[in-house]
Amino acid sequence: ELKDSEIRLFVADNMDGSVIVVDFPDGKVINRVSTSPSIMILAANKDNNYIYAMRGRDTDQDLTSIISTGFDPETGKFRKPHVIRTIETDTPGGPRDNKMATVGGYDAILTEGDAEIVVLMSDVIDGYSELKTKTYKIAAPDHYHYLEGETYLYIGHLFKGFVQVLDRASGEEVGRIKGCPMLHGMTEDEESGRLFFSCAQDVMVVGTLGEEKAKQISRIPYPENTGRG
Structure with missing residues (x-):
């Protein structure tokens, strides 16, 4: 302290x-x-x-x-x-x-x-x-929400609506996880290594460890599908 x-x-x-x-x-x-x-x-x-x-x-x-x-x-x-x-x-x-x-x-x-x-x-x-x-x-000029994973970099794009994944060692693009329009925020669970991206209609969950690495794991809908993250 x-x-x-x-x-x-x-x-x-x-x-x-x-x-x-x-x-x-x-x-x-x-x-x-x-x-x-x-x-x-x-x-x-x-x-x-x-x-x-x-x-x-x-x-x-x-x-x-x-x-x-x-x-x-x-x-x-x-x-x-x-x-x-x-x-x-x-x-x-x-x-x-x-x-x-x-x-x-x-x-x-x-x-x-x-x-x-x-x-x-x-x-x-x-x-x-x-x-x-x-x-x-990075893929395109945009407003970004970024976190570093175990070996990859994860860059959420607000207007493009996807998460770009880069290899930290080479800088090469590993892939793009799409389907997150108006991506306007993110957080992480340190224990599982999962990232949570706020999309227009729901939350997209992305893995960063082991077999989950750079993959969409699930989608979490907002209450009553309000469209607000």
């Missing part, structure tokens, strides 16, 4: 394009980190070392700023946060529950404008070293 002194809050302020940093337990604003305006998403990486501030949709240039949280796991103390670097990303997305998408343990950004998964392959991200990346091609 975290102590109050180990908690730092990051809040996007779209009025001036900054990220407000609040430390606990006193709740004082200790810094404003300048980023590009029109931030739509804030998400932390799995180790809470970085915050990704994503700007996209209806902007002249879509950007993602990578911010150091300033947390030192060895001392358990915070240093001053700062922007490490800013990269171009065409309509960035991908986070779930305020956490970055991952591919093989590395942070990943799903660019909805040019239909790619951009994986940041550097173990440490700084402002000086080369930022190593690996790119996977």
Whole structure:
């Protein structure tokens, strides 16, 4: 359990394009980190070392700023946060529950404008070293709902109405699980490895482990077929 002194809050302020940093337990604003305006998403990486501030949709240039949280796991103390670097990303997305998408343990950004998964392959991200990346091609520009399985990547497409399955090692498409119009959300059951995609009329269940891998397992209708997920 975290102590109050180990908690730092990051809040996007779209009025001036900054990220407000609040430390606990006193709740004082200790810094404003300048980023590009029109931030739509804030998400932390799995180790809470970085915050990704994503700007996209209806902007002249879509950007993602990578911010150091300033947390030192060895001392358990915070240093001053700062922007490490800013990269171009065409309509960035991908986070779930305020956490970055991952591919093989590395942070990943799903660019909805040019239909790619951009994986940041550097173990440490700084402002000086080369930022190593690996790119996977997604089927089409769309709004995505993404999760990583045991060996495959599962990308739900809102408007296209299917789940694309990519092989994580090769990047090749394994298949497309169709029949999910207006795919507008997803969740997972960690024990079974099954994914649940919300479709227009029902929930599509997809397996990720063993013989169920990359297959539709079942459909779960909504109560009274309301068409609402």
